[in-house]
Amino acid sequence: MPFAFDFDDGAVVEWSKTPDGVESRRVTDYAPAMYLAGPEEALESLESPVAARGDVAAVSWDRKFTGLDADERALVLRIEAKDPRGVPALAGGVRESLLADLPPGRVRAYDVDLAPGFRYCLDTGASxxxxxxxxxxxxxxxxxxxxxxxxxxxxxxxxxxxxxxxxxxxxxxxxxxxxxxxxxxxxxxxxxxxxxxxxxxxxxxxxxxxxxxxxxxxxxxxxxxxxxxxxxxxxxxxxxxxxxxxxxxxxxxxxxxxxxxxxxxxxxxxxxxxxxxxxxxxxxxxxxxxxxRDVLVPWNKRRPESFKSVETLHAADRGGFTFDPEVGLHENVVEVDFASLYPRIICEYNVSPDTVLCDCHAGRSDVPELGYNVCDERGFLADVLEPLLEDRRDLKDEARAAEAAGDEERAAAARHRAGAIKWVLVSCFGYQGYRNAKFGRIECHEAINAVARDLLLRAKETAEEAGWRVVHGIVDSLWVTRDAADADPPEEIAARVSEAADVPLEVEDAYEWVCFVPKRGSNRGALTRYFGKVADRDEYKVRGIEARQRSTPAFVEEVQRELIEAVGRHRAPEPVCDRLARHRARLRRGDVSAEELARTARVSRPAGEYRRDTLVAAAVRRAERRGLSRAPGQDVRYVVTDADGDGIDRVRLDFEAPSDYDAAFYDDALLRAAESVLSPFGWDRGRIRRYLRPGRDATLAAFE
Known part of the structure; x- marks a missing residue:
């Protein structure tokens, strides 16, 4: 089977790995094709002009499905390109010279923007x-x-x-x-x-x-x-x-x-x-x-949203279900979540562009809140995703077995493959609502969300009936703490929910303690900001706060993680502040290396288009001055040397090996990180500063 493909002077060269080495094969008779679909008379008028183009190898007629839910194949014009990579240019030329005179949408193009190697594999069956x-x-x-x-x-x-x-x-x-x-x-x-x-x-x-x-x-x-x-x-x-x-x-x-x-x-x-x-x-x-399935891929997606009543639109225009977290420190918390919730909803509930709101089951109400009907015929998305779900389950089992056998190489390979699947599964739901997704449909996005909200509410009710109290919940996860002495074990609750929902609910983690962090400047809990100590393991889970943010310098991350460990030891804010004081003193003495203070920022615009003299703008301009232009979307790493200064001298780039830094700037960053850790106890930066004022008496925690 070939693993690499070259496109050379109108031919395709396949490169295959064999037990004896590498072999190549030159293919000279390959001609990729695009398709045009529309009224037969319009296609007939295009046949001769298209065939006369110098970049066209052949024109013929064919019958293909032009949509996933099409009942029968449509007559289409097949246009073969001479160049194995020439379909996109050919399609652009046809659109500009021949389709521009037709009413918009009268003739549509298909199978246009496929990557050349991918197209060749599909066309020839070469894996x-x-x-x-x-x-x-x-x-x-x-x-x-x-x-x-x-x-x-x-x-x-x-x-x-x-x-x-x-x-x-x-x-x-x-x-x-x-x-x-x-x-x-x-x-x-x-x-x-x-x-x-x-x-x-x-x-x-x-x-x-x-x-x-x-x-x-x-x-x-x-x-x-x-x-x-x-x-x-x-x-x-x-x-x-x-x-x-x-x-x-x-x-x-x-x-x-x-x-x-x-x-x-x-x-x-x-x-x-x-x-x-x-x-x-x-x-x-x-x-x-x-x-x-013999279905063509549209060049430009044109599937308008279905008509909805105001009531349905209001119910549909919602995301996943969330419960406001109870701000503070909670002991003995269990986190349960639905495994691969969205892709499993797609598979178990048959949600797909070709099944939602089908004509054959009109009037039936299958989706909670929305009343959408879903076809009984197996959907397109289920066929795409179910093999991934099965493979991920098997790979996770393989990784565990390999670890138990001491085969770390095989375990790592299985984890990497399972990780690749995870990201595809994560994106499958959002892509249904993406306007440019080839096979996306907003009604699928809405239906998946509606089912997910219903499942989470039912899981919450089951947990409460079993003697647990929900302290937080978001989209596919619940955090619960025991509310009755005779509460059912969480594994039994998960099994009951899984059986009723046809989607597995699993015990993700048990925590000795977990802190839910409030929004800045508010007493309400932030949905995705929390940290806690995992039970029976020397492990802390951290989400949303500075230690998980890519822009945070290594020093600030390290200090924040140490403060979190201090919370676990003392369950009180004062000892945590005393630990903070030691690191602030190190910072002021200049005992922190500039390398540990480098910040990472994503560039959002060219150097000359920044309107405000921010630190990022200074770093981008300094990089350009040093011959390292930063394009939008790239990263720039820098150390702040004088936050209150002017121009590019406010920062030094990481490769300049700066020897000094702005201690006051990084002290503010430390206090912000400490506030995230202590805000569940009701302490903000002002209170932290007051506690750390000169002349205070430190606790023993400062000397641990």
């Missing part, structure tokens, strides 16, 4: 999952060195060199020795720099199994769910897959084992899966299932 283990070589280069074009800092599988020429020699030797199938790089730009320096020095560095380095796409900035994200340039080398770890969320979460699992399930080749988002991988899985 991109490798049949043999893949060899890898890793190239790491510090970001500043890459920006400066300095290859001397290159690390090849951990081996470093003193000069650029030495780095090239080390890279060439490792490539020759390992003949890798996958190049794992800290940034894809490292490949371009290696190729440039090889030419400069007249060195032979075989990045690919054949000569050539192709830039597939330039860097780009995108916005997703209100967040600005950066997409770096992408490169391809012949005969090898490329994984850019700096831009691959999937690599960060699941490593090569998890990526290869998603390759097997989605049929996106490794290089394309590595740079894809979770939503893109999920769409690929859905596209593969749609192909199996």
């Amino acid at each position: 991109p999952a490798p049949a043999e283990p893949l060899e890898t070589v890793r190239f790491d280069l510090p970001e500043k060195a890459l920006a400066d074009g300095d290859l001397s800092a290159l690390s090849v599988d951990g081996s470093e060199a003193a000069t650029e020429r030495d780095a090239l020699d080390v890279a060439a030797a490792r490539l020759d020795e390992r003949d890798p199938d996958v190049l794992v790089v800290s940034d894809a730009g490292v490949l371009s720099l290696l190729a440039e320096r090889a030419v400069d020095f007249g060195a032979d560095v075989p990045l690919g199994r054949r000569p050539g380095l192709e830039r597939l796409a330039g860097e780009n900035t995108v916005e997703s769910y209100g967040r600005v994200l950066h997409s770096p340039a992408r490169y391809a080398v012949p005969g090898r897959a490329v994984v850019d770890v700096g831009s691959s969320f999937l690599w960060a979460e699941s490593r090569l084992d998890g990526l290869l699992y998603l390759v097997e399930r989605s049929w996106r080749p490794l290089s394309e899966a590595a740079w894809a988002s979770i939503g893109t991988v999920l769409t690929s899985m859905q596209t593969r299932e749609a192909r199996a």
